[in-house]
Amino acid sequence: MKDYYMDHAATTPLSKEALEAMMPYLTTEYGNASTVYTYGQRAKAAIERSRRTIATTIGAKPSEIYFTSGGTESDNWALISTCEAGREQLSKTLQPQATAAAVDQKYRCSSKALMKCGHIITDQIEHHAILHTCAYLEKRGFDVTYLPVDHEGHVDPDAVMAAIRPDTLLVSIMVANNEIGTLEPIAEIGARLQKHAAETGQRILFHTDAVQAYAHIPLDVDELKVDLMSASSHKLNGPKGVGFLYVRRGVKLPSFLHGGEQERGRRAGTENVAGIVGFARAAELACGVNTQESAVRDHLIKRLLVEIPYTSLNGDPTHRLPNNVNVCFKYIEGETLLLLLNEKHIYASAGSACASGSLEPSHVLTAIGIAHEDAYGSLRLTIGPETTLEDVDEVVDLMKPIIAHLRETSPQYRNRFITS
Structure with a gap:
């Protein structure tokens, strides 16, 4: 039976081109980029070529790109280094007694506790890599x-500006x-x-998590006016375990990992040369290809909404990622649907892969006002460049009898539509 991989937001297959670019650095070109002899210098040169490639894709300078282990580390x-560095600056800028008294009254922060001050602005539907880091801070x-969002998931710029305080360090x-x-x-x-x-x-520094968006839509750091940007390789047909953090020139961001002088002294650890090279090759290809994902996405959305009753689309209907479809099917349980889809070789998700196994409904769906009972019936289908109209037609045709069967066995559905 044919496989239908519909979970590209969780991860993507490694492209042939990225693998080919990586192979020398997994075999013959195994040098440590921190060494001074030939093997090491060839590895270092490969990293710097990759840095230039990545920088070009977002309109940045190569010196502003720092390679990491992925989006979570970035x-x-x-967040953590920005906030910790900001405390020292706050202790200087908020020292005057009048300012300190105002901060104490409005923000529960006395002049003696200025080193414990610091404020972050984010929103309620961020990835857990942001939300859990904020909880740690x-x-x-x-x-x-944590700013609320509207029913389509938009953050209001007015709300961002209204939330700013004298001790605000970062917006993410x-x-x-x-x-x-x-x-x-x-x-x-x-x-x-x-x-x-x-x-x-x-x-106020401005950070954006671009893990899902990078290489799927055009991004330019100067047009976006961001100071920091996170991205990850495995979302765009690159290898797992590598990403980058863009840091605008002039932003003083302390090291997060300590123990070496790699990445110009800002990110310790022996470089993942093969991963970095594969990431750059995958990004080069993904950013240079104009796929028909949006047309396939829209076709899939139309069929789901028209042909499966009591189905609703989550998120902005047009201003959304070109590969993302997220719907709620009323009167069914999403986890059961996933298991039955798996039997038909359809591989999808009920939400973020990082939250798999949670018994709670998606924090994103509840934040946009979806009722808990409907959120449990959510399904995320994310396509790739290779997904065709025929593929999504076959997926919908396979899904329809499964959903009909689940509703027939649902007490909630039967009580409302079958029993009198």
Whole structure:
């Protein structure tokens, strides 16, 4: 039976081209890039070529790209190091008694406790790599504002600006949501933060988690006006275990991992040369290909909504990732649906792969106002460049009798539509 892989948001297959680029660095070119002899210098040269390639894809300078183990590390580094470094600066800028008294009254932070101050602005539908890191920072004395979103998952730029405080250090808003695919107004938020800095002198760093969006939609760090950006290789047909953090020139971001002088002294650890080379090759290909994913996505959405009753789309219907479809099927249980789809070789997800096994409904769906009982019937289908219209037609045709069967055995459905 044919396999239908519909979970590209969780991970993607390694492309042939990326694997071919990696192979020398997994076999004959095995040198450590920190060594001075020929093997090491060839590995270092490969890393620097890859850095230039990655930088080109987002309009950055090569010196602004730092390779990491993936999106989670990049997010942790951006948030934790920014906030810890910001405390020292706060202790200097908020020292005057009048300012300290105001901070004490409004933000529960006295002049004696300025080193425990610090404020972060994010939103309620971020990936857990952001939300759990914010929770960690809260335990270390930082305050976090979690902005609500509208019913399609949009963050309001006005709400971002209204949440700013004298001790705000960082704003972190994702480019695109990993579950419902909604694109956020990053460029508008970035422009308004720049205007705020020019008018008040308060520089607030702006980070964006671009893990789901990078190489799927055009991104330019100057157009977005971001200071920090996270991305991961395995979301775009590159290898697992490698990503990058973009750090705008002039941003003083302390090291997150300690123990060596790799990545210009900012990220210790022997470089994953093969992974970095594969990442760069995959990014080069993904950013240079104009696929028909949006057309396939829209066709899939139309068929699901038209042909399966009591089905609703989650997220913005148009301003969304080109490969993302997230729907709720009323009167069914999503986990059971996934198991039955698996029997038909259809591989999908009920939400973020990082939250797999959770008994709670998706925090993203509840944040956009989906009732718990409907959120349990959610399904995320994310396509790839190789997914065809024929593939999604076959998937829908296989899904329809499964969903009909689940509803026939659902007490909630039977009580409402079958019994009198």
